[in-house]
Amino acid sequence: MKSRLTFRGLIFFLFIGTLIPLLVVVGLLVYRLQQAYLLDVAQRYLINFVQAGVEQFSADSDLTLLAVSLSESFRVIGADLFVLNAAGNPVPPSLGTGPWLEIADHQAVQASRQSIMQMIGAGDSARLVYLTTIVDQNRDVLGTVEASLPMANINDQLNALRRWLLLIITLASGLSILLAVVLSGIITRPISSLVASVDLVRQGNLETRAPVSEVRELGQLAITYNQMLDRISLELQQRARLAENMRRFAANASHELRSPLSVFRSSVELLDKAFHQDDHRRLPEILAILRKEVDTMTGLVENLLLLARLDQSGESVDAILHPEVIDPVPLLEEVYERSRLLARGQEVELEWPKGEIGPIWADRDMLRRALNNLVENAVTYTPAGKKITLRLENRNGSIAFVIEDQGIGIPPDQLPKIFERFYRGDESRSRRVSGSGLGLAIVEAVVRAHDGEIQVESVPEQGTCFRLSFKQMDAPGQT
Numbered sequence: 001m002k003s004r005l006t007f008r009g010l011i012f013f014l015f016i017g018t019l020i021p022l023l024v025v026v027g028l029l030v031y032r033l034q035q036a037y038l039l040d041v042a043q044r045y046l047i048n049f050v051q052a053g054v055e056q057f058s059a060d061s062d063l064t065l066l067a068v069s070l071s072e073s074f075r076v077i078g079a080d081l082f083v084l085n086a087a088g089n090p091v092p093p094s095l096g097t098g099p100w101l102e103i104a105d106h107q108a109v110q111a112s113r114q115s116i117m118q119m120i121g122a123g124d125s126a127r128l129v130y131l132t133t134i135v136d137q138n139r140d141v142l143g144t145v146e147a148s149l150p151m152a153n154i155n156d157q158l159n160a161l162r163r164w165l166l167l168i169i170t171l172a173s174g175l176s177i178l179l180a181v182v183l184s185g186i187i188t189r190p191i192s193s194l195v196a197s198v199d200l201v202r203q204g205n206l207e208t209r210a211p212v213s214e215v216r217e218l219g220q221l222a223i224t225y226n227q228m229l230d231r232i233s234l235e236l237q238q239r240a241r242l243a244e245n246m247r248r249f250a251a252n253a254s255h256e257l258r259s260p261l262s263v264f265r266s267s268v269e270l271l272d273k274a275f276h277q278d279d280h281r282r283l284p285e286i287l288a289i290l291r292k293e294v295d296t297m298t299g300l301v302e303n304l305l306l307l308a309r310l311d312q313s314g315e316s317v318d319a320i321l322h323p324e325v326i327d328p329v330p331l332l333e334e335v336y337e338r339s340r341l342l343a344r345g346q347e348v349e350l351e352w353p354k355g356e357i358g359p360i361w362a363d364r365d366m367l368r369r370a371l372n373n374l375v376e377n378a379v380t381y382t383p384a385g386k387k388i389t390l391r392l393e394n395r396n397g398s399i400a401f402v403i404e405d406q407g408i409g410i411p412p413d414q415l416p417k418i419f420e421r422f423y424r425g426d427e428s429r430s431r432r433v434s435g436s437g438l439g440l441a442i443v444e445a446v447v448r449a450h451d452g453e454i455q456v457e458s459v460p461e462q463g464t465c466f467r468l469s470f471k472q473m474d475a476p477g478q479t
């Protein structure tokens with residue numbers, strides 16, 4: 001189900017839903033605090049003035065003096081004031097139109113010798129009334145004082161505060177809505193870009209990458225996502241390359257097999273004809289051709305099988321090959337002896353290594369085969385009279401077999417391709433017409449299966465040097 005609420009909308013409502021109620025609560029709190037404060041000030045005002053007057057006159061029993069003194073003070077602040085004697089009769093002068101409390105309240109206060117603070121009325125006609133007892137030095141009740149303040153003044157202040165708070169809350173709410181729009185945009189932009197990128201990937205575009213946000217977590221998410229895409233693209237590219245290689249390999253292999261097979265077929269037809277015509281003179285020639293083509297095909301199939309075996313990547317050398325401890329010197333001597341037999345006028349040299357040459361852990365047949373392939377190429381591509389050198393090198397704990405010739409060399413643009421399967425250089429440059437183009441591919445596969453390294457340097461018309469390096473064993477029996 002497709003959700004209607006966007007992430008941006010969610011952030012917006014969360015922001016607004018938190019901020020505006022918070023503003024209202026803060027406004028209410030400020031209002032209530034100010035209200036309590038103003039009431040407290042008014043109460044203290046009444047209490048302090050009345051108590052000061054009463055304490056001053058407590059030595060005197062003439063309430064008129066008290067009434068005069070208090071009414072002078074209270075007139076200034078616009079309060080009402082009434083002094084009543086013990087019998088409940090007003091003692092002039094008084095202020096205002098009260099008393100606001102009942103005579104019964106006055107009598108009750110006299111009886112309890114307590115004070116009361118009371119709010120009477122509501123709205124603008126509300127008054128804060130303070131009623132207290134007047135006692136003389138003997139603690140005899142002389143009367144009561146009732147002082148009251150109209151609340152209109154305080155209400156005016158509170159109304160002004162309310163209006164200000166409303167204005168501030170409205171402005172702050174508007175500002176927070178604006179802020180929520182901007183912030184939700186900033187927060188969700190990287191996510192939107194990520195979603196857009198994911199959408200492109202879904203449509204098959206693996207080139208897309210998410211922009212890296214400044215926000216750390218979102219930035220990290222984008223980096224991880226981009227790295228993941230890099231890996232997937234690389235994997236897919238490798239797979240595509242592998243599939244293409246397989247396709248080319250199959251096409252090349254069938255192409256290579258086609259020509260010996262067609263020669264084979266023509267030879268069989270010739271054989272058939274010779275039999276029917278009872279012409280036995282040509283039989284040895286035809287059989288020789290057949291044998292040669294069978295040898296070619298067998299060699300090709302063997303090479304292909306060998307490559308397939310060496311291609312079992314991920315397997316250890318021990319699983320694919322039959323490695324053993326090999327002393328490189330006698331092995332190279334063996335290859336040297338064979339190369340002297342192959343040579344056609346070239347001068348073949350074996351250079352004895354300087355220093356100690358330790359053993360290596362390798363498949364003897366495979367290594368011999370790789371070295372023979374290199375020597376065969378050297379013989380093929382080196383003119384008579386030029387030199388082919390075989391030598392061993394011991395560098396940084398690795399043993400290198402070096403086959404160097406003074407042949408026609410390899411053009412720089414062909415160098416990266418020579419290890420490709422079925423790759424053959426320009427045959428017009430060499431005397432050789434046949435050659436499957438699998439020789440160096442096998443050399444490369446053998447070296448790779450041994451975790452070794454292969455290097456080639458070549459200068460056209462000057463010569464080529466192949467160097468196969470393998471890790472030297474530290475001690476006998478150790479790989």
Ligand code: ADP
Pocket residue numbers: 377378381405407408409410418423424425426434435436437438439440441464
């Ligand atoms: P091929 O069967 O053609 O020899 P290889 O895989 O052995 O196949 O070699 C691939 C190509 O590399 C050759 O066709 C040739 O052009 C080039 N090559 C290999 N070795 C040498 C060399 N020693 N000198 C010059 N060119 C060489």
